[in-house]
Amino acid sequence: MAEGTLEDPSVPDRVEKRGRDHIFFVxxxxxxxxxxxxxxxxxFNRRYVDTDRLVERRAGMSVAMIFESQGEARFREFETAALASLRVERSLLVSCGGGIVETPRNITLMxxxxxxxxxxxxxxxxxRQIRRSDTRPDLVSESHAARLLxxxxxxxxRAADYVVDIRGKSFTEVSYAVAELLLERGLL
Structure with a gap:
């Protein structure tokens, strides 16, 4: 097992992969x-997508506007639909919104x-990395963020096949660590 990573043995009964080879980052x-x-x-010359951007394109408004005008439950519906739409794609690198795991169906889809x-x-x-909290409607305060995390x-x-500890690492270090992990397992 690579340093800084682990396979999570606590995930029960993994669903068999059905020919898709997306990598989801949560x-x-x-x-x-x-x-x-x-x-x-x-x-690695692979396409990447961001589930929040997919939702925004489909809804025609920002995530913050969806939360404000239609509520979090409606946003989560949009999020699941965006995730499900990736079934027709191949070999994507997918950046997932922070709350994507809130919906059990999304974990199954991934x-x-x-x-x-x-x-x-x-x-x-x-x-420290969040530059604009106004674009993150579920981050009300630092104490709220702590409870949410x-x-x-x-x-x-539970969703993870692999866990990478990013504490104290630069984006470059994390990129190389994840690339090494995925290459070792034949996923890139």
């Missing part, structure tokens, strides 16, 4: 999922379509 806000997907896409990498970090690291951490672990 983790809390500011973990660097989009940067990682973009970096790996450039390194398992069916590929493999999931959880970028595990601390709240302080995440908050605490609630989501076991969901990220």
């Amino acid at each position: 983790g809390f806000h500011g973990a660097g999922k989009s940067t990682l997907a973009r970096n790996l896409g450039g390194m 398992r069916e379509m590929g493999y999931c990498v959880y970028l595990d970090g601390d709240l302080d690291d995440s908050l 605490e609630r989501r951490r076991p969901l990220y672990r």
